[in-house]
Amino acid sequence: MSQNNNNTKTPNPSNPSSLKPRYEIRTLEPKHAQWAIAIVIHCNLFHSPVWPVLYPENINARTFKGFDNAEYLVMHQINSGHSFGVFDTEYQFKREESKASGGKLYWDRNEKSVQEEKGFEAEGQRLLEQMDFPLVSIALSYDGADPFDLEKMMPLLGVLPHFGPLYHVLEVLDPREKDSWAPKTHGEVLMRNATATRHDYEGEKIMAGLARFLMREADARGFRGIQIECVHDAVAHVWSNPPAPYKGSDVSEFHTGTYKDEEGNLFFAPAQQKITKVYVDLKPKASD
Template sequence: MAEHTIKNRYEIHKLTAKHLPWAKAIITHSNVFHSPLWPAIYPVNKTQRAYALFSACDYMMAHQIASGLSYGVFDTQYKFKRADSVATGGALYWDAEANPEATGEELLNQMDFPLVSIAMALDQFDPLDEARLGPLVEALPFYADLYHEFDRLDTREAASWKATAPGQVMLRNGTSTRADYEGAGVMKELAHFLMRKAAEEGFRAISIECLHDAVCHVWMNPPDPYKARLIVQFNIDQYKKEDESIPYPDVDQLASRVFVELK
């Protein structure tokens, strides 16, 4: 049963353990090949980085799916590319050993499943274990720097945003749409759905970090009666390391932390 139907073609469903490899592939492919940020920071060896990131994000993505708060958009009219995929309702055919030099387009074609967009989330009261994020930071070293900068610039009193029990504050951590479905309008629909769902379940707020202008725009303009506040925003081309050097002066992309109050 669909949680929500979009435009008579797409359905929103809660993600389950079955969807883990698909969700990992979507977030990996989107970030490594199509993000306005990561390909600019890491322009070479993208395929090797994609394979590494796919493995490295396993813990983070599994934790978010297990939270029961992560959802995906499914294409009900999806046409499978391979007969083998039909039997299982979808399949992923990435193989780092057999195809180490695959192009981004080839990797996309090997994503033969109807999941097309994801919104990953977790309960702030049940956070990720930072010690287990080492492989992820190794695959995307600037990931850790980004979040340290968000936290450094966030001057709020902890009591205003910290959860003191489960079901209070949701952390949205990973928005990705497959490249072949960009422009279909599913990201906004999924974001608004998640806001309503969180409110229904009693959450008072959602916190999200946005590394894409379109995502920031959607979360800064939530549907009534929700209210969004821009907590932190900085441009990557102005980010300074501890030694005051600017590592990415040519990467003109805003990084934003947004806090949506649901009640």
Template sequence: MTTPHKLSPRFEIRTLDPKQPGHVEWTAAIITHSNVFLSPLWPFLYPEDQAARAYATFQGCKAMVAASLATGLSLGVFDNEYQFKRAESAATGGRLYWDDANLDATADELLAQMDFPLVSIAQAYDGATPIDKALYAPLIAALPAFETMYNALEALDKRDPASWKPAAAGEVIMRSGTATRGDYEGFKLAKGMAQFMMQEAAGVGYRGIQIETAHPAVDKIWMNPPAPFRAERIGAFHTRTYEVEQDGETTKPFEAADLRCTKVYVTLKV
């Protein structure tokens, strides 16, 4: 167990709202840039045509992002000292300048075009009202192994569903996306936001939070919650050794990456 991590006063955790200008687009951009370029998984599985894949991922995840933000459970960290790069960004409180016709855009160029104060996100929804799976289809089209990873972790989950699944709203939060901008790594924003979510959720009666991870730092955060919460790693597989058999052929769909993907459940109350 650890003591709760507090963010610097420079940063503010807020509930993300799809009705607020920019929140859906900025969240989708952070998810996209973090996953396509910075993740220990996706850039190794899909190293080619990254700008095109980023644009496809961005468009593909917006409906899912909007749905998760509409739950009122998704959080974002805002930099209260953010310095806008362009005057037109300051005029609107932030702006994204990606041009999907520019297929030569680099990770650094796309990051520089993310001119807004949202710097880290934590998507979530209530387990009693799952997000429509159809909303994930465009994202899966852009990152096909996304579905493979979640299916693999689901197959490794040997719990009795009755032992943890919610019977009603307000019992279990399902995390559905974690990402921090590359220029804000090192501030422990994901840790601060995760522990804030745990405390806030417990305070309104939730008994647990579940998250799938594809990053060792995220797994570490959730496996070490502050007291009195406790964590359990429900399932895990290593990308170098995980195998899929289909039509008599065995493949290793994640072999190009080198990490452990995990599912973690944090108990907030017994």
């Protein structure tokens, strides 16, 4: 599918995006970390096809536990220099304080949740309205030669108990010999981990435009491939069907509704979602 890539508001103007003119892609910096964490946590806990189904109760407490423990996940990738965000240059601030500072997050763990009184969706909307900043979508990445420190990831894995097992199942089902794709040094394989767009900006084709920009940017930086684990059909579709000359492959997958653990239990029930690990070959001609 051809893309109308004429938006030059990107970190690399020679690699324009297909996003609407109001949107700008920027390299994420540590100053954006809190905003990025809020987007990751809110998007996953309130609007993912998996996590809200598995964890519908006490969502406010889980949101703040997630926020408290996602800093390492986000900062490891921001510090890599390979993580990007989409900013709305026409964003309308809700509060004067936010406008003066360029944006602000107003989450307060001492405020009462409205879930019990008004429901799950109302609590999600309350927290969304407190995200008064122009960052609207993120694509976090890190160099595969600098993997996550599992010990530092453990607090977040405790907030989302199915998160670790989900990745483990994809790893077990991956038929590839690791030497056939894994990086041996820096600048070979980019690992994507955390795709999230604010709920009030869904339907703008932001995720797809940012993803395709990132494929071209990684290619220009010398990477030969990108790997991403997808827990959403739209994300899987974009990465499995990259623009030419790139080639996407579903290297492993399972369905949460049918997967059974060693004891025969439907471990991810009642979620109903195909989980996919995708590898995008950025240099297919060189590897043929």
